[in-house]
Amino acid sequence: MKKFFILLFIPFILFAYKVDIQKWKSYKTFYNFLKQNNLPLSIYYNLPINLKRYVRFIPQNETIFLLKENNDFKEALIPINSEKQLQIIKTDNKYNTKIIPIIYNEERKEVQVTIDNYLSYDLYKATHLSILTNKIIDIFNDRVNFRTLPKGTTITVVYNAKKRFSEIKDVKILYAQIKNNFYTINAFLNPYDGRYYDEKGKSLKGMFLKAPLRYKRISSKFGMRFHPILHKWRMHDGVDFVNKIGTPIHAVADGKIIYKGWIRGYGRSVKIRHKNGYITLYAHLHGWPRGIYVGKWVKQGTVIGYLGNSGLSTGPHLHFGVMHNGKWINPLKLKHNVKITLYGKQRKKFLAYINKFSKENNIALK
Ligand SMILES: [Zn+2]
Structure with a gap:
């Protein structure tokens, strides 16, 4: 972090230094970037495997930073996601790469x-x-x-x-x-x-989102139905939402992940426990994003999986189930607009905060 600051301010002191702020789209690939700046391809080959994957997918409109001394490459900063950037530094004719935080x-x-x-x-x-x-x-x-x-x-x-x-x-x-x-x-x-x-x-x-995903249609509602694979009358204790494989699935409410894995029939699944005796189930998933594990607290809207076709499924869809006090209920009848009201200590803290904030920002509370 210190090095970044030093290098960033040098150009204003020494005129031999030149800072170039560019858009990644002029390079398109990491290979082009290295070639056009006369940098050795070994920089790419020496990157750890996880970083190689990142540099293949640098968003086209990312802003990158290049520092040169008398037209000689000194440093580059290339964002790889919203938090981290790849730093390439040349010292004594050697190139060092490092992942450092982006400073905002x-x-x-x-x-x-x-x-x-x-x-x-x-x-x-x-x-x-x-x-x-x-x-x-x-x-x-x-x-x-x-x-x-x-x-x-x-x-x-x-x-x-x-x-x-x-x-x-x-x-x-x-x-x-x-x-x-x-x-x-x-x-x-x-x-x-x-x-x-x-x-x-x-x-x-x-407290709940209206649906855990953007969907094209509902293919099966909550209730008795003739099961398309088992060919028997069965209770369908959830709602099936149809969309493409890979569609992000969001947690409908804040809660704690209590299950992640394969459930017979349901395939790859996630279960989340919420306040007031609610549990939600997301099934037939294609996979999970990184950082989704049992015991993790998630916020409403967090992506907890991707739509798939795993388990007993006739086509890509999400089976979404809601359990209340141990019984499956109709997710479409869930009062999604039940509001959360702060009370007790949380309410006190919040009111104290908004009083201070309103004074600082000249907001008149009615
Ligand atoms: Zn279903």
């Missing part, structure tokens, strides 16, 4: 827009950030119908912009408000659990 600068920003056209247009015009719209919709979509926002609605957003080389890579919304003649809705990010709550400590999103 965070900047607090505030924006207020009146919706004259539509949300994404007006928000983009004011901020030149397209990611902001999706995040706003995601926070409020259980409470607000964005298709019928009244004219003159104002949206206020306080957010932290994560910057790398003065380019905003991500935003974290700390507060947002939607206000019009009919309603005012405040959303505060609770730093203690990562959810958004209004000023009374009521969550904006329901």
